[in-house]
Amino acid sequence: SKNGYSSRSNARMISTLRKFYAWLVRSGQTESNPTAKLTMPKLAKSLPKDMTEADVEALLQAPDLTLDIGIRDRAMLELMDETGLRVSELVGLDVENVDINIGVIQVLGKGSKERIVPMGEYALEFLQKYFTESRPNLAKNFKEKAIFISQHSRRMTRQSFWHRIKSYALTAGM
Structure with missing residues (x-):
């Protein structure tokens, strides 16, 4: 000292x-x-560093929406932003946990506590886009019940998603 x-x-x-x-x-x-x-x-x-509204918007705009992975990542980012889901909750979502018609998600959180979370307008829009345009191309194995799947047709891991977020943050100049 x-x-x-x-x-x-x-x-x-x-x-x-x-x-x-x-x-x-x-x-x-x-x-x-x-x-x-x-x-x-x-x-x-x-304390964790906070993000400004401009930072969040730049991060949301970072994925390339011409790619299936970009649409998937944008849907994931929108869901996190609008619902407050933890990354582990997000990657743990299964297809049966989402009701697009009502706009809600059934989430299994910490301590195996279940809750119903409403989706925001943009999250719902990008999730629908992901389901119709991207997920069928990524899901070579249609038995996979996870909503968000990797290029290898397996459930996304929280580590791989954090890696993607970091790369988007660099792209966004953060």
């Missing part, structure tokens, strides 16, 4: 030294662990 290191850097150094001395004790090279009484510094919890 006196040398100007941040709390996070100090915590990393202490953790490293603790592991090292624990190994020395286990391997019999020393009998005492001088790091045992060291206390970890308090780490401030950082």
Whole structure:
């Protein structure tokens, strides 16, 4: 701390030294662990960065709507934006969870709690576009019950969707 290191850097150094001395004790090279009484510094919890309306709009406009994947991604982004779904909830949606006629989604959330979520106008529009134009081209295996499927005709994973969001954020200049 006196040398100007941040709390996070100090915590990393202490953790490293603790592991090292624990190994020395286990391997019999020393009998005492001088790091045992060291206390970890308090780490401030950082808040997530917020997005402006312009950022959100730029992200929504980023997918290429001439591609099936672009239409899928736009539908996913619109659903997240207008419904507040978590990514894991979004990729976990099955075809039977959506009622396009009424404009609602049945979501299985944290703790296996089920809820009904209304869709916004744009989310509904892009979801219908995805179902009619893109999903049939992506779904070589029509047994897949997931709404959002990858190029390999399997359920999208949350990791692959986050990867796509990051690439769209770069495209949008964020």
